[in-house]
Amino acid sequence: MLINPDCIIDEITMGYFNSLLQRKFKDVAGKRYETIARDYREFLLTEEETVVPEVLSILMPLDYFVKEIPPQLYETLSSYERAKVTLVYIVDMEVIRIVADSLDEKAIAEFRRKREAFGEDLLNRVITSLEGAGLTVTSRMFAGEKFDNILELMKGYDLIAVSKKYGTLTTEIAPLSSVTLKLAQMARVPIIVY
Numbered sequence: 001m002l003i004n005p006d007c008i009i010d011e012i013t014m015g016y017f018n019s020l021l022q023r024k025f026k027d028v029a030g031k032r033y034e035t036i037a038r039d040y041r042e043f044l045l046t047e048e049e050t051v052v053p054e055v056l057s058i059l060m061p062l063d064y065f066v067k068e069i070p071p072q073l074y075e076t077l078s079s080y081e082r083a084k085v086t087l088v089y090i091v092d093m094e095v096i097r098i099v100a101d102s103l104d105e106k107a108i109a110e111f112r113r114k115r116e117a118f119g120e121d122l123l124n125r126v127i128t129s130l131e132g133a134g135l136t137v138t139s140r141m142f143a144g145e146k147f148d149n150i151l152e153l154m155k156g157y158d159l160i161a162v163s164k165k166y167g168t169l170t171t172e173i174a175p176l177s178s179v180t181l182k183l184a185q186m187a188r189v190p191i192i193v194y
Contacts, residue, residue: 053190055080059157061150062089062122064115065177066163069126073161073194078133080159085130087139088153089119090146092167116141147179151186160191 058077077085091112100108123139130137142149146167154160160183164170167179176184176193184191 053158055083055158055190057157058083058085058159058161059150059154060085060087060126060161061146061153061166062087062119062126062163063092063146063166064118065165065167065169066122067165069129069163070194071129073192074129074133076192077130077135077161081134083159084136084138085161086157087123087126087130087137088150089123089139089141090149091115091119091141091143092146093143094145096143112143147182150183154183154187154189158189160187160189162191162193164193 058080077083096108096112099111103111119141123141127137127139150160150162162180162183164176164180166177166183168177170177180193184193
């Protein structure tokens with residue numbers, strides 16, 4: 001889980017909490033300090049938890065359902081000054097296969113061309129905004145599986161920024177797409193859902 005820098009407890013406060021634990025449990029803490037700290041960890045941050053992880057690489061998956069990106073995300077990502085953002089636009093092959101079952105080859109080619117044109121436009125707009133925020137950006141587009149490809153790609157990044165609409169439309173009942181939800185549940189790195 002990504003720690004908000006505004007909520008980080010400074011070393012003085014952390015030292016106070018450690019000293020408070022030591023005084024409160026001075027007769028029993030001794031060797032059991034780690035056990036006590038672990039048992040009460042939902043109430044207190046450990047020193048390790050107050051360290052913000054260094055973020056040098058950010059993966060940002062995009063697709064047809066990601067129409068707009070909030071300006072606040074650019075502000076947030078710009079706080080990682082040395083980070084390189086990789087934009088990945090994926091044309092969903094499952095959708096292409098479904099369309100292929102009902103349309104001729106010419107219609108399929110036109111459908112794919114339109115999706116790729118949308119992707120190029122979205123990539124160009126996001127690149128311009130990210131570079132305007134002072135970030136280094138690379139991008140790529142390919143046809144694949146939205147969930148599986150991103151799950152594999154995320155292993156090489158320090159942070160993931162994914163839209164709540166990535167992969168499918170959202171509704172009032174389901175304000176988070178199923179693809180985004182699965183990515184958030186399986187991510188082994190911090191993730192920003194915007």
